[in-house]
Amino acid sequence: MYKGLSAGIVRQIFYATSRLGIFEVLRDYLAKYRRIDIWSRIGLGLIAGGCSAVISCPAEVAMVRMSNDNSLPLQQRRNYKSLANAAYRIATEEGVLTFWRGCSPFVQRVMLVGVCQVATYDQFTVSYRSLGVPDGLSNNFCSAMSSGLIFSLVTMPFETTKNRMAFQKSNQGTLQYTSTIGTIRHIATNEGVLALWKGFTPYYARCGGHTVIMFIAVEQLRKLYLSYFKK
Template sequence: MGWKAFLEGGAASIIAGCSTHPLDLIKVRMQLQGEGGGGGIPHTSFKPSAPRVSPISMGMRVVQHEGVAALFSGVSATLLRQATYSTTRMGLYEIMKSNWEEGNRLALHKKVLAGLIAGGIGAAVGNPADMAMVRMQADGRLPMESRRHYKSVADAILRTAREEGLGTLWRGSSPTVVRAMLVTASQLATYDHVKEDILHHHWLHDGLLLHVIASSAAGITASVSSNPVDVVKTRLMNMQIGVDGKPPYTSPLDCAMKTVRNEGMLALYKGLIPTIFRQGPFTIVLFVTLERMRKLLRDTS
């Protein structure tokens, strides 16, 4: 059971992550809109006064100014992130769930607890890849002289460690861990609970339609619960040291307070729509693939 949980979860996460990568890139770019006023990055492509653009407009802007290939900037980091972070969290969640089950069902609060623990550990393991992914996705919005021009996820991680110190690979790790705990707890627990309730009441048979409905509910729940932390995490990972030698943010709390003060409370929900549009398809692909892999491994074992 142990190794299968990691294999199933990791493979499903890699497929889901790579297939929805352009949506994730658009989400990151939208979360960085308006950053720069009163404590943000001093050099950005978007001025604080610039009007907000929609996910479609953002995608078109990326293609127009950077080319279609730019929508897949950082995809190698996405692959590594899913292979580390998601493989760890999915495997640990399933192991804890199977060990804690009493009968055929596990209480919702225990599912949430399992998700919190698995998500936190997974985030700590995957933070370097997560940091590299954010930087590679955001690079195209910076002025040419400020761009990092990473060649790959390995280049991003090695250069960051060499130029900024090994600890930089875990910059933003506290909001990353919190976000991962919220996402994993809400996403996996919601999926399992909705699926089990529908089967318990005999509303649907265990099949594709059930998996899509349960995963859609899980994707929306995870998006809403994690978006504020995701905005802070994205900004911390992407920040550059100013000309005065000081970072624009000194901590996750400082980043959140400056974001709210300069851009308003709703700034913490920047990118929510693309987050839902990304998290929804990602979660659907994730769980549909996961269910197929579980069936395949059961049939071949």
């Protein structure tokens, strides 16, 4: 059940820290020359998301291979012993560039996350502050829940599409869903557009909860760091 956990943890460390860190560094640098508005944040979110995807892609490849290894026939299993073993064997047996083979979908998804989650959170903190919500847990919570809502609304059609494509059964060797756009079109035409958001409440509870925990943890760790190292 936990096979590939070490790779997943390393992937999350590189993915989350680089996504948030690159965004804030670029935002603070740009703020020296111009006012940061929503469009600036969207652009920075795209850049930060793309960079973090490229950085974390090797760990993503190792995680996917390790977690899915048992689903392969015995003769095709790679039997990686650890994350280090997986990384070494991929690099030596298949070449270093294998870590980034087929990374485009992952990069595109993370760029979307960079906009819908990181950029919107940053914008909401400013918006709530202007409405009288002071900086602190209340502002962080409201901003994170709002960001999680935007993230859920934008990404759920893709989540629905992914699930339909992953769990479909072939009919005499043919598949009903073969592409993301085709699946979205089929669902919207035959079941209605709102079917793309069927089951939204539990999805938002998951994404919103994750977003709240992530950003509140980041803000509290930032305060702790500043209290000790920026006196």
